[in-house]
Amino acid sequence: MTATTPAVPDQQRQVEDELVRRVLASFDDTPDPRLKEVMRALVRYLHAFIREVRPTEAEWQRAVDFLTAAGHLTTDRRQEFVLLSDVLGASMQTINVNHEAADGATEATVLGPFFVADSPEIPRGGDMAAGAPGEPCWIEGTVTDTAGDPVPGARLDVWEADADGLYDVQYDDGKLACRARLHTGDDGGYAFWGLTPTPYPVPHDGPVGALLRTTGRSPLRASHLHFMATAPGMRTLVTHIFVAGDGALDSDAVFGVKESLVRPFERQPAGTPAPGGRDLSGRSWSRVRFDIVLRRQ
Ligand code: BEZ
Ligand code: FE
Numbered sequence: 001m002t003a004t005t006p007a008v009p010d011q012q013r014q015v016e017d018e019l020v021r022r023v024l025a026s027f028d029d030t031p032d033p034r035l036k037e038v039m040r041a042l043v044r045y046l047h048a049f050i051r052e053v054r055p056t057e058a059e060w061q062r063a064v065d066f067l068t069a070a071g072h073l074t075t076d077r078r079q080e081f082v083l084l085s086d087v088l089g090a091s092m093q094t095i096n097v098n099h100e101a102a103d104g105a106t107e108a109t110v111l112g113p114f115f116v117a118d119s120p121e122i123p124r125g126g127d128m129a130a131g132a133p134g135e136p137c138w139i140e141g142t143v144t145d146t147a148g149d150p151v152p153g154a155r156l157d158v159w160e161a162d163a164d165g166l167y168d169v170q171y172d173d174g175k176l177a178c179r180a181r182l183h184t185g186d187d188g189g190y191a192f193w194g195l196t197p198t199p200y201p202v203p204h205d206g207p208v209g210a211l212l213r214t215t216g217r218s219p220l221r222a223s224h225l226h227f228m229a230t231a232p233g234m235r236t237l238v239t240h241i242f243v244a245g246d247g248a249l250d251s252d253a254v255f256g257v258k259e260s261l262v263r264p265f266e267r268q269p270a271g272t273p274a275p276g277g278r279d280l281s282g283r284s285w286s287r288v289r290f291d292i293v294l295r296r297q
Pocket of ligand 2: 112221
């Protein structure tokens with residue numbers, strides 16, 4: 001690969017080319033062919049980047065300082081490198097290349113840092129909000145395969161932020177809210193109560209937040225509700241639904257929005273009878289339908 005550099009004198013170009021050649025050759029004896037391929041591509045793109053951008057040594061040090069700060073902030077509860085990958089669109093592109101859009105299957109999007117395995121099971125029509133602040137939302141749909149046949153017993157893990165923009169794992173009191181597990185019935189159907197999703201920021205008190213601010217980018221994620229759908233013989237799907245008309249759809253901080261995942265959340269004025277005869281004590285609520293299509297493995 002040649003850098004799209006401003007014209008560099010011949011002798012200088014040869015010096016730079018020679019270094020790329022030597023670094024590439026240093027991986028010649030890598031026993032694992034995939035690792036060899038990955039490292040050689042990394043070297044080609046990294047050197048092309050340096051030769052195009054031509055960073056000063058102070059700029060390069062700044063990049064090293066940025067990564068050092070990301071490392072210092074990273075713990076088993078806070079992953080600044082994943083967040084960096086997210087805001088650069090790298091997480092989303094990795095999902096794209098691994099989950100080809102095909103056969104009408106529901107598209108995948110980012111998992112995010114707030115998934116918790118083994119959430120409590122709720123029955124069909126149950127409420128995962130558990131008293132968290134926000135407007136109640138009735139979510140229903142089916143899980144089918146790409147031929148349109150229902151997938152009974154599919155496991156759905158669902159989770160979302162409350163109206164204060166917090167996931168339960170960010171609460172101080174360890175309370176569990178706005179997450180649940182449920183299973184589809186014999187008809188492939190499911191339904192549950194949650195909250196109407198609202199926008200919230202990705203963690204932005206670290207170096208990645210500083211990067212967003214310095215570049216004039218918003219830390220907000222478009223309003224969404226997370227789903228993970230798992231069933232024997234089917235490819236696991238990790239996705240969200242997004243709220244049609246949401247102001248952050250075009251500027252989602254992690255590029256997670258796909259047009260096919262945007263759904264109308266129909267607002268229901270206070271007093272509208274709610275599914276299951278739920279008494280909402282004069283509150284408004286919303287409803288949305290999300291039919292999930294899984295691919296066979
Ligand atoms: C989220 O959806 O919860 C999320 C995804 C990526 C980065 C931060 C948050
Ligand atoms: Fe989220």
